[in-house]
Amino acid sequence: MNIDVGVIGATGMVGQRFISLLSDHPWFNLTALAASERSAGKRYSKAADWVLNEDMPNSVRDIEVVETKPGFQADIVFSALPSDIAKKVEPQFAEQGYIVASNASAYRMAEDVPLLIPEVNPEHIDLIDIQREQRDWDGAIITNPNCSSIILTLPVTPIAREFGITDLRVATLQAVSGAGYTGVPSMAIVDNVIPYIGGEEDKVETEIQKMLGDLEDGKIKHRDFNVTATCNRVPVLDGHLENLWIETEEKTTVDEIKETMAKFEGEPQKLDLPTAPKNPVIITEQDDRPQTRLDRNKQNGMSVTAGRIRGENEIQMTILGHNTIRGAAGASILNAELLAKKQKI
Structure with a gap:
């Protein structure tokens, strides 16, 4: 080509x-x-x-x-x-x-x-x-x-397909590069966390519904489940870390959630596209991972790392992706x- x-x-x-x-x-x-x-x-x-x-x-x-x-x-x-x-x-x-x-x-x-x-x-x-x-x-x-929607949707997709989702809540910790090189003044972000990013929460709450929707008769029927987002700007250069709370339609276990995400792949992997990561979602078992500096560049920055997966009736996890590579x-x-x-x- x-x-x-x-x-x-x-x-x-x-x-x-x-x-x-x-x-x-x-x-x-x-x-x-x-x-x-x-x-x-x-x-x-x-x-x-x-x-x-x-x-x-x-x-x-x-x-x-x-x-x-x-x-x-x-x-x-x-x-x-x-x-x-x-x-x-x-x-x-x-x-x-x-x-x-x-x-x-x-x-x-x-x-x-x-x-x-x-x-x-x-x-x-x-x-x-x-x-x-x-x-x-x-x-x-x-x-x-x-960028936050991509990082969120990759690990959520296999869960939605396998178990269904009724409620999804996410709190993001977003890198300053997401605002561009001059987007956040240094005096505003150094030694600080800003609990607001204009327009970001609406994007996270609506875009995933379109992406997970079905194409029927030339139109996308948006998926209908509750999504609530809180978005924060934090003083790291690259990498958006997100904390998730997921309620599923079907009863499941942590081990089933991990297995479902770990084996997830799609057309890019089947077609061996040049930029595709081998594993769209990487599972880490370490208690203190993923971490922004250590995990954002996994598989050339094109994978999302998921860790701290826990819970029974409600699954909780922390995910991380590179916002200007996989997210942009x-x-x-x-x-x-x-x-x-x-x-x-």
Whole structure:
């Protein structure tokens, strides 16, 4: 497979994560980097203030940044745009025939737009055909969920399928990178926890219902169980840790829950997609794990680690995932890989 791809919003933190993950991708050739008018015309090394731990890939240093508008050579465009800009710009690309793999929230809950986790709801990519017909587009928009929603939904999915869920409560401890490099002032977060992230709780409470829903007659019938979220910003760089309380429809045991999550796999694993983790959910038996610094990079940051699994009538656990890899750029890339494999591009 040999597919040309571009990144829009290429100079920001998520844009940089896209570039890092795409720089040596076996299927995707990174041919275009787009950003604001302020950055357009500059070499990428001059336009971007690189903030990731790893070095900027040499292959992109001399690429000239272009404006964020259709016209450059690419079959897939990875969008790291802020949602307010994505709402206007992403349809322009889709109308012109690009596949837009978006990390933005602007179109996640649109009825004809897939909100995709390939291990969870790969059949939802069939919405693309409906989207193209309804909107008269040659291309399409496909979205990945909010970072906390992805980390939550991966371990919850096998439990919902096997035992059913009546009530799900989650308290998140979210890394500062989720707000972008300049999103949380240092004086606000150092020596502090902020018990509010604007709009986050609503996303966590609604997106999972769409992802776990069934595609019937061209529409997604959302899953109906109670979800309650409390979201907190904590002073770690990367990695969202979440505490879960799950009430199941069928009586179950801790051992059954562990076994169900441990054996969970989906289309990415069966198709051996390049970015897919071998195990979407990793079970840890250590009393004090998962821990953000020690577990966020498991399987290249694409797995979710679950631990402290306990309870009888109500199952409790702690889960952890890398918010800018599995929760953002890596998720969009995995979505694009599924589309490519299924010949939806």
